[in-house]
Amino acid sequence: MNWESIQKKLTILSDAAKYDVSCSSSGSRRQNQPGGIGNGAYSGICHTWSADGRCVSLLKILMTNYCIYDCAYCVNRCSHETARALFTPEEIADLTIAFYRRNYIEGLFLSSGVYRSPDETTELLIRTAKILREEKKFNGYIHMKGIPGTDSRLIRELGRYVDRMSVNIELPSSAGLKLLAPQKTKERILTPMRSIRQGIEERRENRKQSRKAPAFVPAGQTTQLIIGATPDSDRTILRLSEALYRQVSLKRVYYSAYVPAMTGPNLPALTQPPLLREHRLYQADWLLRYYQFSADEILSDDAPDFDVHLDPKACWALRHPEVFPLEINRASYHMLLRVPGIGVTSARRICAARKNAKISYDTAVRLGIVMKRAKYFITCNGRFYGMSSEPAFIRRQLLLREQTAAYEPMDLFGGGSS
Template sequence: MSIYDKLNILTDAAKYDVACTSSGTERKSDGTGIGSCELSGICHSFSADGRCISLLKILFTNECIYDCKYCINRRSNDVKRASFTPDEVCTLTMEFYRRNYIEGLFLSSGILNSPDYTMELLYATLYRLRHKHHFQGYIHVKSIPGASQELIQMTGFLADRMSVNLELPTAESLKALAPNKTRKNILTPMRLVQNKMTENRHEIRLYRNAPRFVPAGQSTQMIIGATPETDYQIVKVAESLYQKFELKRVFYSAFVHVNEDAALPARTGEGPPLLREHRLYQADWLLRYYHFQADELLSNENPNFNVVFDPKCNWALKHLEEFPVEVNLADYKMLLRVPGIGYKSAVRIVKARRLGRLDFGDLKKIGVVLKRALYFITCNGRMMYPTKMDEDYITRNLLSAGEKLPFEVTGMGYRQISLFDDVRFGNCRENYV
């Protein structure tokens, strides 16, 4: 099989793995190698559903000894199999980089022979890239659950980011759909990476030139919709991961029905639950940047997100006793809870009001979305228009203004963007949560 044939198979096999991002690290070129990685992120193009397209995103192999019921590459499936060699991955990465197709590598893999055997191949690939080809660009690699600590540590000194997929939100779901995997095997390497990152930060303080271990942190991914967990359960799991494992990101992957199995949800003809995925990303953003807690957004009595309104707007409608907020007096954290005010706008408001009192014209220039915020704020003690602080009244007015649903729901199907698509003419756009 040619390297081109393998590329077609293994890029397509990687399309269901969404846990790739490139921001959060800085690897400057020293003048002797090729490539660089900027702190602001090397990925500048996104597909319409938010997936990054400027990394070479491949599986090392789609062969797997496991039989996860939701996975297209499971052992029992009759699919065309392929495996790269470390040198082939290096060749592809360097050649695509030189042609300006990509600026980094996202490398995942099925489990070939054993976790240790697979992890050793991934380590060999990264070692060749860094030391033989002197590639200094961004690399995100998957840590293989069950692999030895030594292999994971050695690989971590070569990668910018590592991740291990949580796969499913609960241990019960994992046992039902991925019987070869256990929560312990998944959380053990996650804890190892966290501890080693903490140790490495102390080493860097003492020795400036100490090698960096996973400088961009670690992330994970959960499949959404394959099992019956509520949004509340999923957000609580994500919150716990952020607090206990110091993760940079939790990614949510809408379940795609690629296998026929009695343990999986029945086909409905509606496609992947992309709106639910979108709401979870919005809630995740609130956890990480807006100082919300999971218990504020959902509860056992109200376990799922509103289909129509985003989680912050829905929270505000349910807590009208907190509003209206006076923008010239409210603290930063309270400003963050106002629909239509993002964290950048909140920072600008805090800085601008040091120079004088703000009015609605100033807020518009700052970037506040007034068509949403006007129901929840006052400027100098006055609302923009006479407004009744009633949930039904505000809901009707927000709906009449037009709630913007995510593009995934209204305008696209589920398709992995090819490395050979010309993104200038494709249906691509930046999609912010």
């Protein structure tokens, strides 16, 4: 390889990939084979931090930032004057192996602009994946993009070689697409998502017949939504996420605060990314996936956007004073999950512990409940520890708690809460 040329391309295409956040812990079980290198099994590969706190890395680049689309918000749009580059599949494969051998990375995250056409772009991605898997015998983690508008046959072929795929929706409504990305449509985005879901389901059925059934996107699919580029409400975004989890079996939805890197008549005049709004969406997304909430419970027509001062779970609890306080010794698991300060792990511990004895305040603390939050919403053996159940009083106390939490040491081993 011409390393000087590769280095120049790498500088351009790694910088161009920084706006894509749709990758994290893989869940892959692709094991090494005799004569191969790399191992995606049981290693918690992700591009930032693993569940146990390890920092792990992927080679995160674009195959090319040449793009036929002219999305108003994108730094790679065809009308934007910027340095362009294109990696060949062979160069990407060689670069991945070289970085892996030097212990720089544990896998590859490869995205791309739409080069000439969605099908031609996907064919180049397939060729890259085949070189890595079949010629280089690379068994590490690979995450690649499903390009909207690609023929389903090509999506299915690519899915045989990669651990995870992501098809980025980016804008949460058809109106937003029409305004800022008129060459994209909802259907062109959803079609490859459905194809990936179908392939995953077929592979699951085939595995019931034979443990040797070929893999297909074993770590699932993800997507990314840009927050703040269009006037869509938080409720619109959250309802879309809920529908995607249900209809195409997404592993994760990633939310990316809009970075005002481009200017244009249809783009918002932001001075900085709406990072707090992004944070609230991640909190609400957690409630959808693990806390048995629905999008319409978290936000409503009357209140379609998040309170920037309080987390979504606390806001729900304050809107429903008729539900609280809950007696911790009798409340169902479902209702325990709705108490601020009680997480999934601590709710399970409560349900297990109260089979043997009644739970007191001190016991609740030992079970991992964050009592500084939960005490306003529960009773222990009929006793209330929150001083007042008045929503306005509780709100003031929770706001004070939010302000001081940043200065407290992080509990890495507690039961978790929201």
